[in-house]
Amino acid sequence: MIAINVDIELGEQSAMKSFHLEWKGNSKQFITVYGPSGEGKTTFLRALAGLEKPTSGRIEIEESIWFDSSTGKDIPVQERKLGMVFQNHRLFPNFTVAQNLQFAIKGKDCPILELLISKFELKELLHARPNSLSGGQTQRVAIAQALVQLPKLLLLDEAFSALDSITRNRMQEALCFFKERLDLTVIMVNHDLHETLKLSDTVLLIEKGVIVKSGTPSEVFQNQVRKGKSSTGKLLELKQENGYYLCHVLIGNQIVQLKRKMDQSNQLKLGDSIDIEVS
């Protein structure tokens, strides 16, 4: 079980200064944190990791209390036994890829090291220095580095953002493989709707520093547009399918999926406003 109920105040330099993050749900699942940029998704991960200290509240992960302002308990980040991949993650530049993985191993060796190297396709990169890697290669090493310490909780902040779509699919499979193998709870900040729908057991929708909605992807993104009511939304995704366009449109907190004829959609681009009326 994961239970988080915290208030966080950030410094003057932050665009958003106060956050109230409250959610309770099952662990051992794939949780996606979804929402607009700069509204608290990364802060949510940092609070869980212990990198951002809440002003008040409580964080409980699988019957272990990590933070409780009422008792003054605050488990240091080093003792939370989690893996984390940061947005724009940096590997340690003084180490090779192999040394980066080795540095993360707790104890003498890691029983899944070879498997990680194989699944994340790192064999050719082992002797490379981080500054010679592409963004996508860095992200693959970073995920393997987070997993090599055998965590129970894996926090990913847009960890696939630099990957091309083919590699991204393979890495999603690898991640799901290790989630099952290690009995992991994965919490991932993501902007990609397809990936969110594909991977998530639970979605947390964050807006203006508050978790406004949570549930299965279909519960969170269900179409609540009522018959006879017209609404305007923003086009999030546009995909060509069998002679029509499949559009994902954000209306309020809901994502609506609709089909449009080709000739109606040729001029559309992402971010455009679309009027919808359900008859």
Added chain:
Amino acid sequence: MDVTPLLLTFKLAAITTLVLMLIAIPLAYKLAFSSSKVKPLFEALVTLPMVLPPTVLGFYLLVAFSPNNGLGYWLNENLGLQLVFSFPGLVVASVIYSLPFMVQPIQSGMQLVPRSLMEASMVLGKTKWDTLRFVVLPNIKPSLLTGIVLAFAHTIGEFGVVLMIGGNIPGVTKVASIAIYDEVEALNYGNANAYSLVLIGISILILFITFSYRNFSSLNK
């Protein structure tokens, strides 16, 4: 030319640099990443020897270390340590005097290490000590070298503080800079010139090695 003052100078510079490394690295680490409101006060205190006339610093150290006063009396009575006009006194004074020359480059280097690297290390379960040892220090080698070289070179060139706290005792506190002053006073310009040339040669050699290393490091980044 008596080489004893030169040997004493290099012995003093080497010991001062080693002691400073033990003090300056943790101090720079603390100053680089502290967000305490009293941090500027500590930074000012550490930097003070850089702007104070050496004789002022030397005078107050002389007063503090004097066996007739509080600290000097306590050291003498409890540890049998007399710092005035002794080699250990020169080491203590040199450490204080050269402290900012080692702390500042190391602190600046540490502040350039991305915060995310240190956070990544902590998330991997590494202690602050491990993070300093395996992540911070290996990534600030040029700054570390600059700090070490500056402290060493600055100690070689000390005069005012050394004269005030150590006086001019041959084989004990008479370092090369004092010897040069002595030789000039005695109109032995040849000897003064010989000491000076050795100091210039050593200084150029140290700085040449430092800059060569820094250029090599930046080319290989």
